[in-house]
Amino acid sequence: xxxxxxxxxxxxxxxxxxxxxxxxxxxxxxxxxxxxxxxSAGGGSDIIARTxxxxxxxxxxxxxxxxxxxxxxxxxxxxxxxxAARKDNPYYLGTMSGSFFTTALSGDSTVSYEDFTPLAxxxxxxxxxxxxxxxxxxxxxxxxxxxxxxxxxxxxLTDHALLARMFQDKTGLKASVVPYGGDGEVLAALLGxxxxxxxxxxxxxxxxxxxxxxxxLAMTTTERVSVLPDVPTLKEQxxxxxxxxxxxxVMPKGLKPADVAYMQNVFKQVADSPEWxxxxxxxxxxxxxxxxxxxxxxxxxxxxxxxRGFMKEMGLLKKQ
Amino acid sequence: METLSLLLSxxxxxxxxxxxxxxxxxxxxxLAVGVLPALGPSAAIAIxxxxxxxxxPLVAMAALAGTYYGAMYGGAVTSILLGIPGESAAMMTMLDxxxxxxxxxxxxxxxxxxxxxxxxxxxxxxLFVAVSRQFAxxxxxxxxxxxxxxxxxxxxxxxxxxxxxxxxxxxxxALGVWLGMVGIDIISGSTRYTLGMPNLLEGFEFTVVAIxxxxxxxxxxxxxxxxxxxxxxxxxxxxSLFPRLADVLVCWKDLVVGSIIGxxxxxxxxxxxxxxxxxxxxxxxxxxxxxxxxGKGAVEGVAAPEAANNAASYAAMIxxxxxxxxxxxxxxxxxxxLLMLGLQPGPLxxxxxxxFVWPLIGTFYIGNIMLVVxxxxxxxxxxxxxxxxxxxxxxxxxxxxxxGIYSINNSVFDMGVGLAFGVLGYLFDKLRYPAVPALLxxxxxxxxxxxxxxxxxxxxxxxxxxxxxPISLTLLLLTLALFVLPAAKRLLWKRPSRPRTLETx
Numbered sequence: 001x002x003x004x005x006x007x008x009x010x011x012x013x014x015x016x017x018x019x020x021x022x023x024x025x026x027x028x029x030x031x032x033x034x035x036x037x038x039x040s041a042g043g044g045s046d047i048i049a050r051t052x053x054x055x056x057x058x059x060x061x062x063x064x065x066x067x068x069x070x071x072x073x074x075x076x077x078x079x080x081x082x083x084a085a086r087k088d089n090p091y092y093l094g095t096m097s098g099s100f101f102t103t104a105l106s107g108d109s110t111v112s113y114e115d116f117t118p119l120a121x122x123x124x125x126x127x128x129x130x131x132x133x134x135x136x137x138x139x140x141x142x143x144x145x146x147x148x149x150x151x152x153x154x155x156x157l158t159d160h161a162l163l164a165r166m167f168q169d170k171t172g173l174k175a176s177v178v179p180y181g182g183d184g185e186v187l188a189a190l191l192g193x194x195x196x197x198x199x200x201x202x203x204x205x206x207x208x209x210x211x212x213x214x215x216x217l218a219m220t221t222t223e224r225v226s227v228l229p230d231v232p233t234l235k236e237q238x239x240x241x242x243x244x245x246x247x248x249x250v251m252p253k254g255l256k257p258a259d260v261a262y263m264q265n266v267f268k269q270v271a272d273s274p275e276w277x278x279x280x281x282x283x284x285x286x287x288x289x290x291x292x293x294x295x296x297x298x299x300x301x302x303x304x305x306x307x308r309g310f311m312k313e314m315g316l317l318k319k320q
Numbered sequence: 321m322e323t324l325s326l327l328l329s330x331x332x333x334x335x336x337x338x339x340x341x342x343x344x345x346x347x348x349x350x351l352a353v354g355v356l357p358a359l360g361p362s363a364a365i366a367i368x369x370x371x372x373x374x375x376x377p378l379v380a381m382a383a384l385a386g387t388y389y390g391a392m393y394g395g396a397v398t399s400i401l402l403g404i405p406g407e408s409a410a411m412m413t414m415l416d417x418x419x420x421x422x423x424x425x426x427x428x429x430x431x432x433x434x435x436x437x438x439x440x441x442x443x444x445x446x447l448f449v450a451v452s453r454q455f456a457x458x459x460x461x462x463x464x465x466x467x468x469x470x471x472x473x474x475x476x477x478x479x480x481x482x483x484x485x486x487x488x489x490x491x492x493x494a495l496g497v498w499l500g501m502v503g504i505d506i507i508s509g510s511t512r513y514t515l516g517m518p519n520l521l522e523g524f525e526f527t528v529v530a531i532x533x534x535x536x537x538x539x540x541x542x543x544x545x546x547x548x549x550x551x552x553x554x555x556x557x558x559x560s561l562f563p564r565l566a567d568v569l570v571c572w573k574d575l576v577v578g579s580i581i582g583x584x585x586x587x588x589x590x591x592x593x594x595x596x597x598x599x600x601x602x603x604x605x606x607x608x609x610x611x612x613x614x615g616k617g618a619v620e621g622v623a624a625p626e627a628a629n630n631a632a633s634y635a636a637m638i639x640x641x642x643x644x645x646x647x648x649x650x651x652x653x654x655x656x657x658l659l660m661l662g663l664q665p666g667p668l669x670x671x672x673x674x675x676f677v678w679p680l681i682g683t684f685y686i687g688n689i690m691l692v693v694x695x696x697x698x699x700x701x702x703x704x705x706x707x708x709x710x711x712x713x714x715x716x717x718x719x720x721x722x723x724g725i726y727s728i729n730n731s732v733f734d735m736g737v738g739l740a741f742g743v744l745g746y747l748f749d750k751l752r753y754p755a756v757p758a759l760l761x762x763x764x765x766x767x768x769x770x771x772x773x774x775x776x777x778x779x780x781x782x783x784x785x786x787x788x789x790p791i792s793l794t795l796l797l798l799t800l801a802l803f804v805l806p807a808a809k810r811l812l813w814k815r816p817s818r819p820r821t822l823e824t825x
Contacts, residue, residue: 047656050370073729075504077518108504108511108521150778156509178464178777179506181770184646184655188589191552191643194463194778203659207644207666232709283659316509 006251028090028259031065036094038079040072044249045095048247048280052267055275061266066093075099077109084111088254091264093119096250101300101307102157107318113304117255118296120267121248123281124289126221127163127199128228130214132190139276140171140217140237148174150195152186154304155179160199162310163220166241190214202259202285220244227285244287246303264293322721327449330678334686339382339679340632342375343687347382350390355398355702356724361391361407363728365653368650369660370705375605377661378676382683384654389441389684392593392633393478393691396433396626401426401705402717404535408526411591411756412601414534416614416621423617426703431563432619433626434695436575440569440627441688443588444578444634449681456642459587465785468771471764474595476799477602478760488753494683496638496761499524500769507773518735526763531721532738535753537745539714543709544746563699570621574604578627581733588634589639594647594763602629634684641677643667745796 011086012101020160035053037260039045042177046068053066067219071079083094084249094116104112131137153160161177168175178195180186183204189195191213198205214233221244224233234241249267251260270276281288291299313315333339346368353364364387374378380511395410400417413433420429447455462470478493494699502513503523568575579599585596605614606626614621637654639645644666646652658665663676670677705713725738778787786792 040370041363043366043747047660071730073731074518074521077521078729078731081518102509103521106509106511108514109518148780155506176777176780180774181506182646182652184652185589186642188460188639188645189463191645192460192463194774203664204644207664207668213667269667283662308460311509314509 007208028256028262029062030063030066031091031203033062033091035066035068036079036083036092037068037070038072038076038095038097038099039070041070043072045097046070047272048123049095049129051276051279052249052270055273055279056176058275059269059273061269067292068218070187070218072161075103075108077103077111079139079287080109080111080116083250083252084115085251089252090255090259090263092252094250096248098158100250101304102311105275105304105311105318106157106316112250113300115253116250117253117260118293119249119251119298120264120293121246121258121289121296121299122267122271122276123247123284123286123288124221124244125158125247125284126202126219126225128202128205128216128225128231129163129218129220129234130190130198130200130216132161132193132207133213133215134193135215137196138215140234140239143197143217144171144173146173146196148176150176150178150194152195152198153177153179154182154186157311158312159306159314161300163199163241163243165313166243166309167239170239206285221287223287225285234305246289246291246292246299247286248291248299260293260302269313307316323449326674326678327681330680330682331685332682333378333675334382334682335593338376339683340539341688342379342382342684344690345412346386347390347393347687347691347694348585349383350387350392351394351691351698353387354391354394354396356406356720358537361388361650362705362750365650365657369653372657373660377663378656378679379569380657380661381654381676381680382687385680385684385705386687387688388637388650388654389630389633390691393437393695394631395435397430397702399487400622401430401702402535403538404717404721406413408530408759409597409632411530411759412625413603413622414599415628415756416616416618419617420619420622421703424706425617425698426706427562428564428567428619429622429698430703431565431696432567432571432622434563434699435565435568436578436623436626437630437695438688438692439575440579440582440636441632441684443576443627444583444631445681445684445688447580447583448634448684450637452638452642455587456638459589459639460643460645462588462790463789464771464774465789465792466795467588467681468775468786469792469799470585470595471768473766473795473799473802475760475768476599476802478757479599480632489757492753492755493749493757493761495756495764497760497765497768498761499529500762500765507770507777508566517733519731519785521664523736523766524737525728527760528725528734528738530740530759531725531763532741533745533748534672535717535721535745535758536739536742537755539718540742540746541749542710544712544750562563563696567619567623571620573607574600574620574624575627577603577607578624579631581624582628582631585633586628586635587638590616590650592636593629594760595630596627598760600624606819629669633738636724640665641669641680644669652752653672696755709750733748 013199035049037049052141053068056062056066071082083092086092100113103109137143151164156179162176164177186198190198206213206227209216216228216233218236218237219231220226222242349364368387372383395406396413399405399410399414400421403414403418405411405414417429502520504521581600582596585599586592586803592628601624603613606618608620610730636648636651640651640655655665722735725734745755775785
């Protein structure tokens with residue numbers, strides 16, 4: 001009797017699954033999403049993920065919910081590995097930063113950027129190159145004339161360090177990179193005269209510039225920023241460097257192109273919304289940018305090559 | 321005088337009902353997370369941040385700051401009652417607080433920590449209003465070279481922690497410094513001692529190691545003894561649950577000195593609060609006529625570091641409010657909060673927004689008074705924990721701390737790390753090695769190493785940087801004096817060398 005019941009139950013279940021499978025695919029998304037954040041609650045990547053999630057919910061851009069899940073630690077590797085293991089599952093989203101490339105190149109992570117589907121980039125945080133007002137330096141030319149300068153950075157495999165190295169290559173100024181624990185420490189070191197140059201976040205250094213304690217020399221991005229309209233870009237000053245912090249998102253590999261296109265469109269709507277401008281771009285003085293999945297994939301390749309070259313010079317590439 | 325009137329007007333705003341409620345909620349949350357091992361102030365603030373963004377900036381900041389200094393108050397509780405420091409700044413309090421509690425004076429130790437926190441807070445707040453500007457400039461004058469010398473000095477001070485054997489203390493310290501190297505080296509970018517495990521890339525978290533070594537290690541040692549009944553000292557009385565006001569008079573010197581040290585060192589970025597507790601404890605021991613009581617339950621040994629860490633928690637906000645520089649992980653999260661609230665912390669905040677800054681400082685004063693009242697009422701309740709028999713208490717501690725460890729990074733791996741350090745704590749206990757130097761090494765070692773390397777990078781390899789800078793040179797000379805003077809004294813006066821027997825519990 002019980003065996004009979006079980007067989008019936010199995011048969012019913014089986015036919016049910018058969019009929020349900022195409023229906024699920026047809027109405028993507030039909031389940032809640034998990035947004036895997038590689039930083040802890042309250043950090044930069046967390047704030048971005050939660051802001052995006054709130055805007056999607058407010059504007060009802062998808063019929064289901066997005067749940068933010070923090071998986072901090074291991075320089076992001078914990079989160080990247082977790083997300084990469086969700087292969088073929090279109091209900092996972094993730095944040096990324098420079099460690100997305102560097103940990104794989106150094107051999108500390110088993111997953112690389114190629115194990116993910118690039119989804120979209122929706123902002124770029126510019127860096128503003130600043131020096132202390134007491135240094136007497138007023139322009140990129142003055143700085144280069146110094147011959148040697150100490151650049152503060154938030155670690156050795158970061159955009160700040162990369163920018164310092166690029167600046168040395170393009171201008172001939174000898175740049176020593178002094179790595180600190182965070183942007184705040186770098187700022188304190190700059191104000192105290194322990195380093196010469198910082199590539200700062202506009203929101204964090206703007207008040208120092210207004211108070212006359214720091215002097216902005218250049219923006220590192222393609223365009224000037226609205227809060228510092230008089231500060232020219234490095235390109236305008238004939239230094240061929242363009243690098244900002246891309247705020248981009250990824251999904252696991254092996255997804256249907258239609259599903260990726262669907263989510264990419266959701267992020268496009270976020271990027272175009274006044275809410276995103278008010279809640280993120282304006283608050284962080286970030287530039288509005290939109291890269292779709294294909295363009296972001298190209299950008300990832302460029303960034304990976306850039307990091308590879310940089311790490312090769314530093315002797316940090318994984319031994320083959 | 322103008323400052324005083326600004327402060328008074330700030331206070332009058334701060335006693336408005338919504339600000340009182342915000343301060344109260346903040347300090348309550350802070351106390352709660354401070355009391356729970358493994359949950360630190362920066363975690364609490366990160367949790368609170370998304371909730372409070374919908375409020376008026378002053379309400380939000382009053383609650384955030386309240387959580388921060390409230391946690392500093394609460395941090396002493398687990399140190400004293402359970403011998404488990406929830407965060408590094410509470411570790412020195414444990415040295416004498418825990419022996420006091422074990423000898424049936426839990427209420428007295430907790431009471432002392434409350435009075436000390438109050439006095440530390442009060443002195444720091446007075447100094448805050450008087451000299452915050454000048455102090456902020458002093459803080460940024462502290463570069464890598466100065467930080468290196470300060471760390472050398474504090475590591476030398478850890479020798480005053482004694483132990484029956486200086487050599488064992490040194491081995492423990494060295495082990496801690498080595499453990500501090502695990503993970504990605506931020507200066508070179510290469511990984512050290514990670515055994516290929518991504519979970520170790522960011523190194524060992526203080527809380528996980530401390531809970532393992534002190535909490536679980538102690539439980540393992542207890543299980544080793546024949547009967548758990550031996551542990552419970554039967555001499556607890558109802559009286560022992562209450563604080564003793566008379567202690568404040570006995571310890572007034574330690575309180576004042578601890579507060580000032582806490583304020584001066586706490587303003588420095590990095591490990592200001594922890595370093596200040598080491599200095600305060602060492603100073604207190606030097607001032608004492610009976611230094612041999614330290615480490616065995618000297619009430620001054622609770623007073624000095626507690627006054628220091630609370631003073632430091634206010635001082636740490638000075639660089640944030642006067643210059644817009646976050647000095648610690650916690651104040652970095654607070655700076656994120658200020659930015660999200662649309663306020664730009666920077667050198668101009670005091671001049672452009674006095675209507676925000678002064679009432680905020682007002683809420684600090686009120687929060688400090690609230691905390692003293694709250695904690696005195698709660699002390700007998702908390703101290704009653706000593707009546708819980710080990711066979712009930714230990715399983716409770718085990719589950720709470722393991723969950724706590726898990727909750728830091730949602731990581732089962734961390735629980736394994738905590739357990740492994742529990743075994744290490746047990747071995748330390750069995751072999752009579754002091755564990756505190758290891759934990760200090762874990763915290764201060766990386767700061768020392770990074771200081772040396774940053775200084776040498778910026779001087780392009782010239783070691784004279786440590787001697788050319790006046791603050792750095794002064795600190796190094798003081799450290800040298802610390803060793804040379806006692807030796808010189810002995811030589812000159814030919815006093816019979818009295819063996820100093822200083823034991824850790």
